[in-house]
Amino acid sequence: MxxxxxxxxxxxxxxxxxxxxxxxxxxxxxxxxxxxxxxxxxxxxxxxxxxxxxxxxxxxxxxxxxxxxxxxxxxxxxxxxxxxxxxxxxxxxxxxxxxxxxxxxxxxxxxxxxxxxxxxxxxxxxxxxxxxxxxxxxxxxxxxxxxxxxxxxxxxxxxxxxxxxxxxxxxxxxxxxxxxxxxxxxxxxxxxxxRGIQGITLVARGADRDNHSGNKGGVAPNPVWMLVHVLASMVDPDGHVRVAGFYDGVRPVGDVEKAMMAELDYDPVALGATMGLPRVDMDAETYYRRIMLEPYFNISGIASGYVGQGSKTIIPGTAECRIDIRLVADQDCEDVLAKVRRHVAGVDPRVEVLARGFGTMQxxxxxxxxxxxxxxxxxxxxxxxxxxxxxxxxxxxxxxxxxxxxxxxxxxxxxxxxxxxxxxxxxxxxxxxxxxxxxxxxxxxxxxxxxxxxx
Ligand SMILES: [Zn+2]
Known part of the structure; x- marks a missing residue:
């Protein structure tokens, strides 16, 4: 033509x-x-x-x-x-x-x-x-x-x-x-x-106010510990997600995808510089596979208690954490959210799971x-x-x-x-x-x- x-x-x-x-x-x-x-x-x-x-x-x-x-x-x-x-x-x-x-x-x-x-x-x-x-x-x-x-x-x-x-x-x-x-x-x-995204907010509540950590320590519940235990139960130190069924939908990486990734140039120092690191510590295939074809369970923020000037010895009343899970085909946002809810309820039902924070994209x-x-x-x-x-x-x-x-x-x-x-x-x-x-x-x-x- x-x-x-x-x-x-x-x-x-x-x-x-x-x-x-x-x-x-x-x-x-x-x-x-x-x-x-x-x-x-x-x-x-x-x-x-x-x-x-x-x-x-x-x-x-x-x-x-x-x-x-x-x-x-x-x-x-x-x-x-x-x-x-x-x-x-x-x-x-x-x-x-x-x-x-x-x-x-x-x-x-x-x-x-x-x-x-x-x-x-x-x-x-x-x-x-x-x-x-x-x-x-x-x-x-x-x-x-x-x-x-x-x-x-x-x-x-x-x-x-x-x-x-x-x-x-x-x-x-x-x-x-x-x-x-x-x-x-x-x-x-x-x-x-x-990749898709599922935003989640976890809210842990203890007492309805901050408490004195000496006078009430050991008696008043601490929502930060609740959150820490729940978070630690969800992801291994190596990044593997332990929520049951989380990886069910993940499409396997085929030879065609491997061949495509091999075409992409890879400079661990230059890529490190784009994120403020001296270098990226992995081979090219791992790098591209992780960014493109594997999900990532991210904690983007945690807030609780007092970290200002001086000290304030409190047992905080609440603790909150924002999570954005990056999903890959053929995971499904709603399915993953339901699995996270089930997991958190099993670890500590006092921690609330809200589908809130970053919205949802499949x-x-x-x-x-x-x-x-x-x-x-x-x-x-x-x-x-x-x-x-x-x-x-x-x-x-x-x-x-x-x-x-x-x-x-x-x-x-x-x-x-x-x-x-x-x-x-x-x-x-x-x-x-x-x-x-x-x-x-x-x-x-x-x-x-x-x-x-x-x-
Ligand atoms: Zn834009």
């Missing part, structure tokens, strides 16, 4: 692409603070309609989904859902921004602003690619659906609700997501999955033999001139599992931002080069999927 006219159109309209992005970036859309999200939905829908995409702002119990559709003229053609999110993280702390978060600014070839990388600068690539196809070829080569949600940064509360109610309109062959950054080496990446992994994978690889290589790294999974959590779980459709994540995009932090950015490259990749992906479907 000759795509040169489409790429030429994108090259000739770089100014328009940048203007479109800047319009979107100037509209705050902070889901955590409910600031400007609905306005941003309307703005995005308007930008899509102006580019020939039939677009609706669909209300949900929380933030609206911007849903667009563009048909190629053949209902039996390959149908791709492009998923992204138009909401952003809160911009605070404002004093650390070199230019205001919602006044996009270019410095040395880099666009700074909240949402540049995460995710406005990436989702709009799919829209610009569709526009280029319409303008240069008169139609898009596959059927396109656009699902842009307004609360990914707040746990995608209504994405599942939306998908369940609109399943008919969301019939598709593949979900395509561009979020996150390229590999630190600059190599493009295809990620086949994400883990997910697309098969490395998915038929669309070679087509997407070819598209990236054609545009970037270098083959992408295929990661069996990435360590962080995204809401992507809703697609296979609710619609039975697989997901491929192809990040378009630079690795140092500073997402969620001050001075979030995307380089002009990376931003302008995104629509070329999307446009080529549409072509390769069409060619694949045509056999």
């Amino acid at each position: 000759d795509t040169s006219a489409v790429h030429r159109y994108l090259d000739q309209h770089e100014r328009d692409s940048l203007d479109t992005l800047f319009t979107l970036l100037r509209q705050p859309s902070i889901s955590a603070q409910d600031t400007g999200v609905k306005e941003c939905a309307e703005l995005l829908a308007g930008l899509m309609r102006a580019r020939g995409i039939e677009t609706e702002v669909v209300p949900t119990p929380t933030q609206p989904v911007v849903f667009g559709r563009l048909d190629c003229g053949d209902p039996k053609a390959f149908t791709l859902i492009c998923y992204g999110h138009y909401d952003v993280q809160p911009p605070e702390p404002l004093e650390l921004w070199k230019s205001p978060p919602f006044a996009p600014t270019v410095r040395d070839g880099v666009i700074y602003g909240r949402g540049t990388g995460d995710n406005k600068g990436q989702l709009i690539a799919h829209v610009l690619a569709a526009q280029a196809w319409l303008q240069a070829a008169g139609r898009v080569p596959i059927n396109l659906r656009f699902v842009f949600e307004g609360e990914e940064e707040s746990g995608s509360r209504s994405l599942g609700w939306f998908i369940e109610r609109h399943a008919e309109r969301l019939r598709a062959d593949l979900v395509y997501v561009s979020d996150g950054g390229l590999h630190a080496s600059g190599r493009p990446v295809i990620s086949l999955g994400n 883990p997910h992994r697309t098969s490395p033999t998915h038929p669309a994978l070679p087509a997407v690889k070819r598209a990236i290589e054609a545009v970037r001139g270098v083959a992408p790294l295929v990661m069996p999974c990435t360590g962080g959590s995204l809401p992507n599992a809703v697609w296979p779980r609710l619609l039975g459709v697989s997901v491929l994540d192809v990040p378009y931002a630079n690795a140092d995009e500073n997402n969620h932090a001050p001075n979030e950015n995307i380089t002009v080069e990376r931003f302008l490259n995104g629509p070329h990749v999307s446009a080529q992906v549409f072509a390769e999927l069409a060619a694949m479907a045509a056999g």
Whole structure:
């Protein structure tokens, strides 16, 4: 399929692409603070309609989904859902921004602003690619659906609700997501999955107040000890989780995954530096297996008693602990939560287990033999001139599992931002080069999927 006219159109309209992005970036859309999200939905829908995409702002119990559709003229053609999110993280702390978060600014070839990388600068690539196809070829080569949600940064509360109610309109062959950054080496990446997350808060209560540890020591219950015993019973010193059935759903690591991990470069000193350690003390396979394909039971905070200046000899009244369990396919959040509840009740029923702290996202992994994978690889290589790294999974959590779980459709994540995009932090950015490259990749992906479907 000759795509040169489409790429030429994108090259000739770089100014328009940048203007479109800047319009979107100037509209705050902070889901955590409910600031400007609905306005941003309307703005995005308007930008899509102006580019020939039939677009609706669909209300949900929380933030609206911007849903667009563009048909190629053949209902039996390959149908791709492009998923992204138009909401952003809160911009605070404002004093650390070199230019205001919602006044996009270019410095040395880099666009700074909240949402540049995460995710406005990436989702709009799919829209610009569709526009280029319409303008240069008169139609898009596959059927396109656009699902842009307004609360990914707040746990995608209504994405599942939306998908369940609109399943008919969301019939598709593949979900395509561009979020996150390229590999630190600059190599493009295809990620086949994400770890999930289950947040848990443990609360241990003793007396209804702090007590004198001399006068009441040995009589009043100490909730910190309760918590310590419960925590120690759940995880071995080597990190192995002792909650019964915890590993039941974990998908075994196959030869394909091992081969993929062997492709990823590994520098124990450089990786150590990214986390403030002199070096990482393990071999490459262990490192990637632990981050990508094994669950992790994390304690992210413990609070109780007094550790301020001087001393205060108390038996604290309460102790609290936040846990985030990173899950892998095919573990299930609810199942793991139930097993943790059962375990804690067996060790110390006075410790309360609350499903609270970080929300919930299911883990997910697309098969490395998915038929669309070679087509997407070819598209990236054609545009970037270098083959992408295929990661069996990435360590962080995204809401992507809703697609296979609710619609039975697989997901491929192809990040378009630079690795140092500073997402969620001050001075979030995307380089002009990376931003302008995104629509070329999307446009080529549409072509390769069409060619694949045509056999
Ligand atoms: Zn984000």
